Amino acid sequence: MxxxxxxxxxxxxxxxxxxxxxxxxxxxxxxxxxxxxxxxxxxxxxxxxxxxxxxxTSSGSKVDEVAKKLQExxxxxxxxxxxxxQAVDLGEEREENKEKNEKVINAEEKEEKNKEESNKVVDLGEKETEVKKETKEDEDKEKIEEQKQKEKKAQERKQRQEKKAQERKQRQEKKAQERKQRQEQQEKRRAESKIKTLTDKIDRVNGNIDNIERQTSVKPKAVIDKITGPVYDYFTDDDKKAIYKTWGDLEEENKGLGKLLKELSDTRHKLRTKLNVDNKPYTGGKEPDLKENVNVIEIKSNLEELKLKLEGVKSYLEDRSKFNEIKGYITDSYDD
CATH class of the missing domain: 1.20.1270 (Substrate Binding Domain Of Dnak; Chain:A; Domain 2)
Structure with missing residues (x-):
């Protein structure tokens, strides 16, 4: 046993x-x-x-004790x-969990990798967009700068043109002003010369009157040549030379120089009539015959009156306040 x-x-x-x-x-x-x-x-x-x-070879009690211990x-x-x-099951379960975890981890890593790739793509897209945006901004800046340069050049060109136009205008104005001044000076000198010529003629006629008044008789032809003729030609009646006929509308004026010249013309006509036979006035056509001689005493009053009228015209011509008026008459007569 x-x-x-x-x-x-x-x-x-x-x-x-x-x-x-x-x-x-x-x-x-x-x-x-x-x-x-x-x-x-x-x-x-x-x-x-x-x-x-x-x-x-021990006793049976020892065997029983051993058997009990064996049972235990x-x-x-x-x-x-x-x-x-249980441990094996736990190990298998852990292995399964480990595999699952590895799969999850792999999936997460893959997802993370995909996410990173996606982010890279997004980043690349954003960078590309940003580069395009920066490129467009640079192009826009270049266009704006080019436009500014064009506008600046156009403005500078416009300013140069305006400056040239202004300078040309100023030169033209200066030339016009100089021309005007020269013209005014010319008109002034011409007017002064004309006035001097007329006043000299008046002085000469008045001198002739004084000479005739010192005589007892005079030939009518001498009176005509030295007194009534010059007055007729330069002051009263000649259509081409007399200032009464060529200076504006003096014939229609009843004041100022026009009135003086009208009175001078009438006075000259009276003196001229007394030089004709029988004091016959000139009415057109054939002129009346002249007297053989004229007694100075017969025409002295006419000579004095004519001399007075000539002095009136001379005073008007020499009046500086009337200078621009006289100059205007003279200028207009030259323009005609």
Missing amino acids: NKKRKMFTICVVFVIIISCKNYTSGEDVKKSLEQDLKGKVKGFLYKILDPVKDKI EEDKVKYIEEVNE
Whole structure:
């Protein structure tokens, strides 16, 4: 009986060892449990087998005690097997979880990588957009700058043209002013010259009157040539030379120089009539015959009156307040 128990015990031990070997794996948890289990089994074998070998011939009570301990150890072995199975399941579950986690991690990494790629694409797109925007802004700036330069050049060209036009206008105005001044000076000199010519003629006629008045008789032809003729030609009646006929509308004026010249013309006509035979006036056509001689006493009053009228015209011509008026008459007569 004792031999059977010992054999049973030895078999159980080997079964446990073999069982423990069947649960080994490459995982860290299984190795840890296997090493722990092997240690406990070896310890158990050392505790059990050595005493069994040494005390194989011991009493029955010792065998019973050993059997009890074997039963307890068997229970422990079962417990350990259950724990080992749970550990194996746990290891498998962890392996599955690890695979799942790896898949999740891989998926997350892939998603992150895709996200990074997408971000890179977005960044590239944004950079491209930004570059295009900057390029467009630069082009716009260049266009604006070109437009500004064109406007500036146009403005400068306009200013130069305006300046040239202004300078040309100023030169023209200056020339016109100079021409006007020269013309005014010319008109002034011409007017002064004409006035001087007329006043000199008046002085000459008046001098001739004085000479005739000192005589007792005179030839009518001498009176005509020295007195009535010059008055007729330069002051009163000649259509081409007399100022009364050529200076504006003096014939229609009843004041000023026109009135003086009209009175001078009438006075000259009276004197001229007394030079004709029988004092016959000239009415057109053939002129009346002249007297052979004329007594100065007969025409003296006419000479004095004519002299007075000539002095009136001379005073008017020499009046500086009337100069522009006289100059206007003279200028208009030259223009005609």
